[in-house]
Amino acid sequence: MTAQALCAARAGVIACATCGLALRPAAPAHAGHCPRCGDGLEWRHPHAVQRTWALLLAAAILYVPANLLPVLVTNTLVSSQPDTIMSGVVLLYTTGSWPLALIVLIASVMIPLGKLLALAYVLVTVQRRSAQDARQRTRLYRTVEFIGRWSMLDVFVDTFVVALVQVSPLMRVEPGPGVVYFMAVVVLTMFAAQSFDPRLIWDAAESGERRDAGSR
Amino acid sequence: MPRVVCRCCDLLQRLPPLPAGGKARCVRCGQTLAVQPADPLDAPLALAVAAAIALAIAYTTPLMSLSVAGREATTTLPGGALAMWHAGNQVTAVVVAFCAVVAPACYVALLLVVLAAVRRPPAPAWVGDAMRWVDRLRPWSMNEVLMLGILVALTKIAQLATVFAGPGLYAMLAVVLLLPAIMSTFDAREVWKRVAWADGTPAAALAREPAP
Numbered sequence: 001m002t003a004q005a006l007c008a009a010r011a012g013v014i015a016c017a018t019c020g021l022a023l024r025p026a027a028p029a030h031a032g033h034c035p036r037c038g039d040g041l042e043w044r045h046p047h048a049v050q051r052t053w054a055l056l057l058a059a060a061i062l063y064v065p066a067n068l069l070p071v072l073v074t075n076t077l078v079s080s081q082p083d084t085i086m087s088g089v090v091l092l093y094t095t096g097s098w099p100l101a102l103i104v105l106i107a108s109v110m111i112p113l114g115k116l117l118a119l120a121y122v123l124v125t126v127q128r129r130s131a132q133d134a135r136q137r138t139r140l141y142r143t144v145e146f147i148g149r150w151s152m153l154d155v156f157v158d159t160f161v162v163a164l165v166q167v168s169p170l171m172r173v174e175p176g177p178g179v180v181y182f183m184a185v186v187v188l189t190m191f192a193a194q195s196f197d198p199r200l201i202w203d204a205a206e207s208g209e210r211r212d213a214g215s216r
Numbered sequence: 217m218p219r220v221v222c223r224c225c226d227l228l229q230r231l232p233p234l235p236a237g238g239k240a241r242c243v244r245c246g247q248t249l250a251v252q253p254a255d256p257l258d259a260p261l262a263l264a265v266a267a268a269i270a271l272a273i274a275y276t277t278p279l280m281s282l283s284v285a286g287r288e289a290t291t292t293l294p295g296g297a298l299a300m301w302h303a304g305n306q307v308t309a310v311v312v313a314f315c316a317v318v319a320p321a322c323y324v325a326l327l328l329v330v331l332a333a334v335r336r337p338p339a340p341a342w343v344g345d346a347m348r349w350v351d352r353l354r355p356w357s358m359n360e361v362l363m364l365g366i367l368v369a370l371t372k373i374a375q376l377a378t379v380f381a382g383p384g385l386y387a388m389l390a391v392v393l394l395l396p397a398i399m400s401t402f403d404a405r406e407v408w409k410r411v412a413w414a415d416g417t418p419a420a421a422l423a424r425e426p427a428p
Contacts, residue, residue, distance in 0.1 A: 008221040008228040015221030018348045019408045022221045037344035038414030095375050100368050138245040156365025159312050163291040163299035164282050175305045183308050199226040
């Protein structure tokens with residue numbers, strides 16, 4: 001099987017991103033609109049690498065305040081206790097619910113960091129025209145896209161703790177300044193994953209293979 | 217055999233006829249290319265009606281309540297987002313309201329409209345627009361994440377006070393179970409076969425394929 005012969009774009013065939021209709025545009029430079037669903041046709045997402053890098057860098061910058069600033073502030077009659085994401089995980093662990101502590105640790109700490117690293121890795125390998133492990137990198141990208149929404153977990157937890165624990169003056173929980181940064185990290189990395197085009201992994205692999213074959 | 221293009225790696229390939237309940241994967245990258253549920257229109261419609269009822273209950277009845285030292289507090293699902301707004305975190309409140317309330321409601325409503333409209337083909341072309349929004353809303357409709365978030369919140373609050381689950385929580389659980397059931401019985405290809413083409417191509421040409 002030669003990959004070059006089977007790539008749809010190389011064969012002049014474009015697939016509608018919305019309805020999946022495969023068609024052969026008369027003028028490849030202006031693919032136009034899908035005759036079935038009316039959506040705009042595009043060979044690849046426009047400026048996918050630049051857009052994904054931009055969103056990813058913004059998310060990486062916001063990741064710092066998201067983890068350093070408190071997300072919840074618990075006020076009781078005698079004390080005021082701010083909690084960051086990490087200290088919330090530690091609190092869950094020490095109060096005895098380690099399965100939930102593990103879930104929050106994975107969803108709020110490991111998934112956002114993993115998403116940032118995985119998308120950066122995929123972008124760098126595409127820009128270096130890497131021909132290796134295209135299948136694994138595609139799978140990595142699909143995992144990032146699928147799993148990304150789970151980081152919103154902590155935002156929902158904070159929301160409902162704030163909503164329910166309003167028995168002032170006994171006990172009041174307020175959202176900390178970290179919540180909005182954390183939410184922005186999740187939303188930005190979701191947009192970053194959506195703006196990337198996994199077909200670029202295979203385009204880069206094909207051109208990388210040709211380059212390696214030529215240099216030999 | 218119809219030609220399909222893998223949306224993940226752009227590989228052009230032929231799709232063999234699938235048995236009922238079958239699934240086709242891309243030979244190069246492993247992406248799911250097509251599914252063939254046994255009953256792709258009636259089963260998801262029935263499930264979507266059930267999901268709409270469960271969502272209505274989940275949004276309007278108390279989600280959970282708390283009792284500490286004789287004081288009580290209760291909240292609903294939209295009430296959670298509202299509390300975030302009143303606590304001065306409006307941006308977060310809007311995103312939570314969108315992901316927890318607006319997106320799931322629109323998602324189920326659009327699915328209902330699409331599935332009802334394609335029962336008498338050819339469905340009008342606006343059904344295609346509705347399908348596009350179903351696709352766009354899917355990642356933002358975070359019912360299962362929300363469900364887990366509520367459970368973690370309940371556990372956290374249980375350290376401070378006595379908490380009770382309300383009817384809204386059970387309705388939410390039903391939604392969380394119903395939505396994947398809709399997705400696994402639904403086949404977008406079956407819908408597209410029944411939608412009138414945006415450019416006015418008559419239904420007879422629906423089987424049109426490129427001939428590379």
